[in-house]
Amino acid sequence: MDFRGILFFPVTPFTADGAIDHDLLAAHVATGVEAEAGGVFPACGTGEFHALSTAEAAAVTRTAVSAVGGRVPVIAGAGGPLGHAIEVARSAADAGADGLLVLPPYLVGGTQEGLISYVEQIAAASDLPVIIYHRGTAQYSVETVRRLAANPKVVGFKDGTGDIGTTQLIVRAVAESGREDFAFFNGLLTAELTQGAYRGIGVPLYSSAAFAMAPDIANAHYRAYASGDDDARLRLLDGFYRPLVALRDETPGFGVSLIKAGLRLSGLAVGSVRAPLVDPTPAQEARLAEILAAGRALL
Template identity: 65%
Template sequence: MRFDGVLFFPVTAFAADGSVDVARTAEHVASRLPYGPGGVFPACGTGEFHALSAAEAGEVVGAAVGAVGGSVPVVAGAGGPLGHAIECAKRAEDAGADALLVLPPYLVAGPMSGTVAYVEALLQASSLPVIVYHRGSAKLDEAAAARLASDSRVLGFKDGVGDLGVAQQLVRTVAATGRDDFAFFNGLPTAELTQQAYRAIGVPLYSSAAFAMAPRVAKAFYEAYASGDDARRLEILDAFYLPLVRLRDEVPGFAVSLVKAGVRLGCQGVDGFEVGGVRPPLIDPDERQLAELRRILAIGDELVGAA
């Protein structure tokens, strides 16, 4: 499985009664496809996986699969308590997902052999291949990376730790196994901020939560990054992403909450539509924060044109 382009992590729409709005979730995914994502990752971090039941996660994945129609890979989240993770994996397979993003186990941190066993349990639970999220209670060392990479159904690693030295070691460890089909990508919040450094160590892909709310500006940034147009990349970074990161850092969880608010507001010629607020323990931005988000999105309009 190959990824070519920005990795799109859609939000999960909630109806007025708090239930998952499957139709609106599918609409959200479909509305971003014209901007060329390299893959769609429903029911993951930006999609509030932490707040979804296994049944709801399956509904979200099914909505994404239907909207995508096979045009790009769909990689579904699966993680947390092992039983929940297994149920999510089975439902994702039934919904037609192409692979799983294995999110960290819940609460406990076992030894490295236990982390590997957790991933292997999900491999046994369905026929889907997996990408392993290296973060939290699922941090990998070189031996674990080598063991997992020896399984052809392990397609890649997503780094959410942010230690470039460790990430470099994992890249070199997998290279030593002879795998040339392995995908590494940067999964830090607002990954555009750090992606130039990740590319330098052999991690060319990144997840983009901003793509969910501002697809034109995210696409423009990716094109500048991919083509080596550093002047354009830095222009967008300085004017759009750095103010967004400053706002994001005001409140824990705003890496998700701001994106969902941005989808509601709309920008870059893309109409906003109601996807509901975030579920606890996350909170929605207040009026001052929404005003600042509107200002940042307006800067995006100016950068890439609203038409």
């Protein structure tokens, strides 16, 4: 699976009565693809996978696949309770997705053998390749990733822990296995802040929630990052991403809530987040507007 460019995690728009707004979702996804996203990951973290039913996750994936139209890979989220994850995996395959991002299991943490079984059962539920997400209740050891990489259906690793040392060892273990088709992603919140370090250990790809609300700013960062223009990259880090992270860290769940707020500020009526997440206060939204304006002033 070949990814080129920023990995786009669209939000899931909701109407005033809480239903999914599929027309708005299609427009949101199409806009991201037109802004040169390297892949689309619907019904994942930024898309509030935690709050979607199996039927809703399937519907979100179908809409995204249609909007993408085969231009870039579509990787759907699948995780949580094992039965839910298997249902979502099958429905994502039926919807035409190109792969699955295996999110952590719900609530409980198992042994490494249990995590291997969890991934393998989700992988076996469809013909789709899977990418494992290393965070929360799914923290994979180096040896576990080595074993999973022996399965040709496991095609990627996304780090959400920030443990650079372990991730470096995982990158080297997969390289030693001979896999040349295995992708590595930086999946930390606001990954732009840490991507310089991840590139240094052989992890060139990153997900960008900011791309969902401000593709112009996110693309400027990506161009600076890809070309090695560290002066431009650091200007954007200091002028946009650092204040965005400071605001994000004020309230749990703002990694998603601020993205939806930014889209609303741009005129896209994506609605509120679902519980247990909360929307920013008016004062926080005003600060977000200032941060976005400051970021665009740097372009």
